[in-house]
Amino acid sequence: MLWCKEAEFTQGAYALAADLRIQTGKVTAVIGPSGAGKSTLLGGLAGFVPQTRGALFWKGTDITKLAPAKRPVSMLFQDNNLFPHLTVLQNVALALGAKLKPSADVRNRVETMLKHVGLDGLADRKPAELSGGQQSRAALARALLQDRDVMLMDEPFSALGPGLKAEMLDLSVALAKEAGRTVLMVTHDPNDAARVADAIVGVSPNKAWPPVATQSFLSDPPDVFVDYLG
Numbered sequence: 001m002l003w004c005k006e007a008e009f010t011q012g013a014y015a016l017a018a019d020l021r022i023q024t025g026k027v028t029a030v031i032g033p034s035g036a037g038k039s040t041l042l043g044g045l046a047g048f049v050p051q052t053r054g055a056l057f058w059k060g061t062d063i064t065k066l067a068p069a070k071r072p073v074s075m076l077f078q079d080n081n082l083f084p085h086l087t088v089l090q091n092v093a094l095a096l097g098a099k100l101k102p103s104a105d106v107r108n109r110v111e112t113m114l115k116h117v118g119l120d121g122l123a124d125r126k127p128a129e130l131s132g133g134q135q136s137r138a139a140l141a142r143a144l145l146q147d148r149d150v151m152l153m154d155e156p157f158s159a160l161g162p163g164l165k166a167e168m169l170d171l172s173v174a175l176a177k178e179a180g181r182t183v184l185m186v187t188h189d190p191n192d193a194a195r196v197a198d199a200i201v202g203v204s205p206n207k208a209w210p211p212v213a214t215q216s217f218l219s220d221p222p223d224v225f226v227d228y229l230g
């Protein structure tokens, strides 16, 4: 379980309170109005946004003070964070702490993962030689190879067209589940949540609410989200 115990995450003048528990191995969608604090929540869990109150536990271990790189968390962002001067192989191999000339073993592991995400044969291209969807796949491969228990997705596919966005979301969730990950994904689309999420964390200004089963949240939303869901 990922437990935000009476936590507060703060960016400048903005503070988000979160007192909630996320179940291990489940997919949880994070939804709520623009500017409410969804990215703040994920950034706080990843350790990029300062935690100013409370504690954060993963499977009973206090990770509140751990630096981002030491947390059991991988993150997929909208900009993919691929290094333009590195090949796909080198970018993805970074997940394994590999140097610029990966060993044969690392190359094998990366190429197997590239096959999983549909990038077979593209290991030696640079990011600029890939389509937007292929770049997303490379970032997904890197996040999956990182082998961290929790995968945070902050709308990584929102720049893609609707069909590809849905396909990438489904692929990410399927592969993350296969790898036994716990997934938190920000989305603006309740249909995404309905399709892939077990539960929904609603974020209203300054507060992230405890998760509610997806169907209950969508069919009978908590009062504070009724207007947002329309």
Ligand SMILES: Nc1ncnc2c1ncn2[C@@H]1O[C@H](COP(=O)(O)OP(=O)(O)OP(=O)(O)O)[C@@H](O)[C@H]1O
Binding pocket: 011, 012, 013, 014, 032, 033, 034, 035, 036, 037, 038, 039, 040, 041, 203
């Ligand atoms: N670096 C920062 N410094 C100060 N305030 C910030 C910073 N980043 C975000 N904020 C503020 O924190 C609040 C929450 O922002 P956040 O990006 O978490 O919202 P969001 O729900 O993810 O929004 P969106 O759906 O538009 O991406 C906003 O009021 C925003 O202006």
